[in-house]
Amino acid sequence: MFGMGFTEILIIAIIAVLFLGPDKLPSTMVEIAKFFRSMKNTLGTMKSTIEEEMHVADIKQEALAYKQELERASHNVSNAANINSHIDNLMDDEPQPETKKASSEPEEVTFKKKKKKKTEEENIDV
The missing domain is CATH 1.20.5 (Single alpha-helices involved in coiled-coils or other helix-helix interfaces)
Known part of the structure; x- marks a missing residue:
């Protein structure tokens, strides 16, 4: 409570008993409780008023x-x-239609065997 530990509250209570005396202490505690209650109510009212205004x-x-x-x-x-x-x-899953590469020369359809093209090594005479 209020960042105070038990020992600090105990010391404050002992000092209060010494200064106020046992007959005034209960009435003083009631007055302190009333003060805190009224402060809490006032803060709640202020908060609601500010919220309404804004x-x-x-x-x-x-x-x-x-x-x-x-x-x-x-x-x-x-x-x-x-x-x-x-x-x-x-x-991507659909098969794409195959397109033939357009060549600049039309191919001739024959049943003859194709001749092997000579490679450069065969062209060179030794």
Whole structure:
């Protein structure tokens, strides 16, 4: 309580008994309790008045509404990203049509055996 340990409270109680005496001590303790209770009530009233003046409740509601809107938007974005990744996966799984490389020379279809092209080593006469 108030950052004090048991021994410190005991020392304060002994000093209070010595200065106030046993007959005034109970009434003084009641007055101290009333003081703390009234301070607590005053602080509560001040806090509620300040909150009303600053419209803290309205600001909190607006902040929560913005937070929910952002969460919905991020959820929608993550859903869109998941859909895009699924579409990409489906596109990767589909067999791609084979395209022939366009050559500049048309090929001639024959049943003759192809002649071997001489490599450079065969062309060189020794």
